[in-house]
Structures are given as structure tokens and as C-alpha cells.
Amino acid sequence: MGFLEVQDLKIHYPIRGGILNTIQDYVRAVDGVSLKIESGKTYGLVGESGSGKTTIGKTIVGLEKATSGKILYEGENVTNKARSRNKKYANYNKDVQMIFQDSTSSMNPKKRIIDVMGEPMKNYFDYTPAEIKRRVAELLDIVGMNAEAMYKYPHEFSGGQRQRIGVARAVASDPKLIIADEPTSALDLSVQAQVLNFMRRIQKEYNLSYLFISHDLGVVQHMSDDIAIMHRGRFVERGPKQEIYQNPQHIYTKRLLSAIPDMDPTKRASQKVERQRVEAEYDAQEAEYYDENGRVYDLQPFDGDHMVALKPDEPNSSLQNETINTGGEA
Ligand SMILES: Nc1ncnc2c1ncn2[C@@H]1O[C@H](COP(=O)(O)OP(=O)(O)O)[C@@H](O)[C@H]1O
Ligand SMILES: [Mg+2]
Numbered sequence: 001m002g003f004l005e006v007q008d009l010k011i012h013y014p015i016r017g018g019i020l021n022t023i024q025d026y027v028r029a030v031d032g033v034s035l036k037i038e039s040g041k042t043y044g045l046v047g048e049s050g051s052g053k054t055t056i057g058k059t060i061v062g063l064e065k066a067t068s069g070k071i072l073y074e075g076e077n078v079t080n081k082a083r084s085r086n087k088k089y090a091n092y093n094k095d096v097q098m099i100f101q102d103s104t105s106s107m108n109p110k111k112r113i114i115d116v117m118g119e120p121m122k123n124y125f126d127y128t129p130a131e132i133k134r135r136v137a138e139l140l141d142i143v144g145m146n147a148e149a150m151y152k153y154p155h156e157f158s159g160g161q162r163q164r165i166g167v168a169r170a171v172a173s174d175p176k177l178i179i180a181d182e183p184t185s186a187l188d189l190s191v192q193a194q195v196l197n198f199m200r201r202i203q204k205e206y207n208l209s210y211l212f213i214s215h216d217l218g219v220v221q222h223m224s225d226d227i228a229i230m231h232r233g234r235f236v237e238r239g240p241k242q243e244i245y246q247n248p249q250h251i252y253t254k255r256l257l258s259a260i261p262d263m264d265p266t267k268r269a270s271q272k273v274e275r276q277r278v279e280a281e282y283d284a285q286e287a288e289y290y291d292e293n294g295r296v297y298d299l300q301p302f303d304g305d306h307m308v309a310l311k312p313d314e315p316n317s318s319l320q321n322e323t324i325n326t327g328g329e330a
Contacts, residue, residue, distance in 0.1 A: 003209070004037040004060070004096070004177055009069035011055050029055040031233035031295075032069070035226075037177065042203070042210040044224030044241070046217050046256065052233040053213045057179040060211070061098045094124050098179040101186050103166025104154040113140075113165060114150035120173035139168040142205070143198045160191035164198055171202055179211040184219065196223060218260040221245060226305075229253045234296035236289075239306030249308040251289045255282045 012026040030052040037043045045053050058064040060071060062082025071079045073092050081089045082096070100106060107116050117139065118132040127135065137147035143164040154162060163183055170178050180199065184192040200223070202208060214220045220227060221241065228238035229252065236250040248254050258278040262271045288311060290296060299307040 003039045003074055004211075005070075005072040006033065006035045006056070006060070007070040007072065009033050009056065009059065009071070010067045011052070011059055011064060012067045028233050030059070032298075033228070033230070033233075033235050034299075035228055035235075035238065037209050037211060038225070039176070039209055040203070040207045041225040042212050042223050044220035044227040045211060045213045045230060046215065046220050046227060047230030048215055048256075051230040053215075053230055054181055057098055057181050057211060057213055060179060061096055062093075063098075094120075094173050095176040096179070097170040097173060097175040097177070098181065099163075099166045099170050099183055101182040102159075102162070103169070103183075104157075104162045107154045107166075107169075109154055112151055112153055116154070117150070117165075117169045117172050120169070124173050135172070139171055140165075142171075142202055143168045144194070158191075160187050160195060163187065163195050167195070167199060167202065171206065171208075174206070175208065177209045177211065179213070181213045182215070183212075185214065185216070192219070199223070216260075217256045221260075229256065232290075232294065232296055234309065235299060235307075236296050236309045237307065238299070239302075239304075243303065243306040247303075247306070249302055249306075249310070251282050251285050254278055 009030055010028070010032055011030040012028050014023040015025045015027060016022065017024045033052075033056065035043060035045075045056065047053055055064055059066050060082070062080070062084075065080050069079070070077060073096070076092075078089060078092050082093060114133065114136050117136045118127070121127040121132050121135060133150070136150045140147055140149055145161065145164060145168075149157070149161075149165070154165070157165065163186075166183070167178075167180075183199070184195050187195060196219070199210070203210065210223070212220060212223045217229075224241050226239065227241050227244045228235045229244070229250065230236070231252050236252045237244065237248065244253065245257070248257055255278055258271075258275045262268060289309075291311075297309040297311055299309050300312070302308045
């Protein structure tokens with residue numbers, strides 16, 4: 001059993017308009033996705049901008065509301081309960097934290113790092129000021145920063161340092177799951193690698209699970225155990241990492257894979273040719289992989305836990321006739 005499970009989650013936003021400002025339609029930001037995150041593992045969520053990744057993460061931590069579907073934490077239904085004042089969900093709020101691309105945007109610029117990081121410690125553990133100081137120094141050390149940093153303000157740090165502070169702050173509440181939404185997307189490649197290394201280190205140290213969100217399949221590859229590929233608010237494919245990378249089935253997954261830049265510069269030219277081939281294949285086959293409204297099909301089992309959104313087989317018409325309920329009328 002996954003310790004966090006999302007079942008058929010939908011998040012629709014009304015679009016209002018007209019002179020009466022009535023609901024005209026809905027943005028189907030997330031339109032029926034299911035996933036299971038295992039304890040101590042990383043679930044990679046990949047897709048282009050606008051596919052619905054952030055909305056899933058925000059709904060898990062209660063920053064958005066689910067329209068339908070379920071979120072289960074250790075078997076308990078926590079759908080739309082995060083951030084509620086009900087004591088029953090206090091553990092959930094503590095255990096599940098989210099970090100964003102720019103973690104300082106959610107930090108009060110007038111607060112020093114010790115106060116920013118000390119907040120969850122005060123809220124959840126009743127730490128004394130001396131205990132907070134010791135623990136903040138410990139966490140800063142874990143993410144490779146000097147204890148002196150605790151007396152500075154968020155804007156005094158570089159992007160990479162700020163993301164490390166963001167990770168350290170998320171860890172301050174002693175969580176079990178961190179939702180990391182593009183945590184390294186704004187960073188240079190070398191700094192990116194540093195932050196990812198810290199994330200992996202603390203994962204082992206604290207037996208953390210991650211929901212690792214990125215538009216970059218290359219980054220997710222190094223971090224994840226399981227992967228879901230998202231497009232237009234739905235999953236086109238999901239499964240164990242090696243299945244997704246070595247045996248991709250959906251045309252959109254293949255397209256994302258071909259876009260990962262090869263680290264070997266001598267291979268770039270041949271990669272460019274390959275990418276153009278996959279792009280042409282995508283254009284030619286798109287109609288087979290999406291329904292007439294451009295919607296991603298439902299997932300079907302492909303091989304074990306490897307699921308792919310493929311067009312359902314045409315129903316066998318003779319069988320269909322046989323199963324029509326005639327109601328026993330004379
Ligand atoms: N509060 C909102 N109201 C209306 N539409 C929204 C809202 N939040 C997100 N969306 C839309 O939902 C879709 C998915 O957004 P998002 O989850 O941010 O995608 P991603 O993180 O994959 O880039 C986008 O089309 C976005 O414009
Ligand atoms: Mg996003």
C-alpha cells in the first residue's frame with residue numbers, strides 16, 4: 001500500500017463570463033489522475049508547463065480544493081482536509097510539506113532564517129529558543145550551510161542557497177513527504193546538481209518520500225523510483241522508472257524522452273536528427289493517442305505496474321448485442 005494515495009483526482013476551475021458573470025465552462029486543470037507514493041521513495045511527476053502538475057501538489061497540501069476524487073494518507077481520507085484546524089489532521093499537516101521553485105517567495109522577507117525555520121518547530125514541537133537554535137544549525141549543516149546563515153535574511157542568499165534553505169525549512173517539521181515543485185528549475189546546472197544531492201542525502205537520513213515535480217524528464221530520471229507523465233491534466237503513462245525510460249509506449253512520452261539533451265557533445269547532431277524524427281512521428285500519430293476532443297485516454301495496464309493511456313479496443317459488436325438487457329419483455 002502506498003502511504004499517500006491519490007484516486008481519480010479532478011480539479012476544475014470555473015470560467016465566468018457574460019453580463020451575469022455566470023459559469024461558462026471549466027478549466028480541467030487536473031482531470032482524473034491516480035498515483036501511489038511509497039514510504040521512502042520518490043515519485044516523479046513530469047509534463048510540460050500547464051499540464052496540471054502544480055495543481056496536484058497544491059491540492060495535496062490544501063492550497064487548492066479537489067473538485068472530486070480522493071486523497072488518502074496512511075489509509076485515512078484527507079481530501080480537502082489539509083490546513084483544517086481539526087486536530088485529527090494535525091499530523092497530516094506536519095507530515096506533508098511543499099517546496100516551490102523559488103522557496104523565498106513564500107518566506108517573509110523581514111524574518112531572519114532562524115525565525116523562518118523556527119516557526120514549524122514552535123508550531124509542532126514546542127521547542128525552546130535554545131532548542132530551535134541548535135536544530136536550525138543542525139539542519140543548515142545538513143544542507144551544507146554555515147550556522148551563521150541563521151541570522152541573515154532570505155534576500156542575502158544566492159538562488160542555490162535559498163533553495164537549500166527551502167529544503168531545510170521543509171525538513172524542520174520532521175515531515176514524511178515533501179512535494180518538491182520544480183525545486184531546481186531556476187538554478188544553473190552545477191548548483192542544480194548540488195541541491196539534488198542534498199535532497200537525496202536527507203531522503204536517506206530521514207526516510208523521506210518525495211513527489212518530485214519537473215518539466216524536465218532528465219532531472220526526474222536521476223531522482224525517481226516511479227514516474228508519471230502528465231499531459232493536458234491527465235496521465236499518459238506511469239510506472240517504474242526503468243520501464244518508462246527503456247520501454248516507453250505513449251507517443252508523448254517518447255517525445256519528452258527525445259528532448260533530453262545528451263551529455264555527450266559528440267552525440268548532439270545525431271540526437272537532433274532523432275528528435276526531428278520523433279516530432280514528425282508525434283504529428284503523424286497524434287490522432288491515435290488522443291480522442292476526438294484531444295483528451296488523453298484512460299490508462300490501461302501494459303505490463304505489471306506500467307500503465308499507458310491508449311485508445312480502447314473497439315467493442316465487439318456481436319458480443320454487445322448479446323449483453324443488451326431486454327428486460328424479459330414479451
Ligand atoms: N486558480 C486557477 N484558476 C484557473 N485556472 C488555473 C488556476 N490554477 C491553474 N490553472 C490552470 O490549470 C492548468 C494547470 O496549471 P498548473 O497546475 O500550474 O500546471 P503546471 O504546474 O503543470 O505548469 C493551467 O491551464 C492553468 O492555467
Ligand atoms: Mg507548475
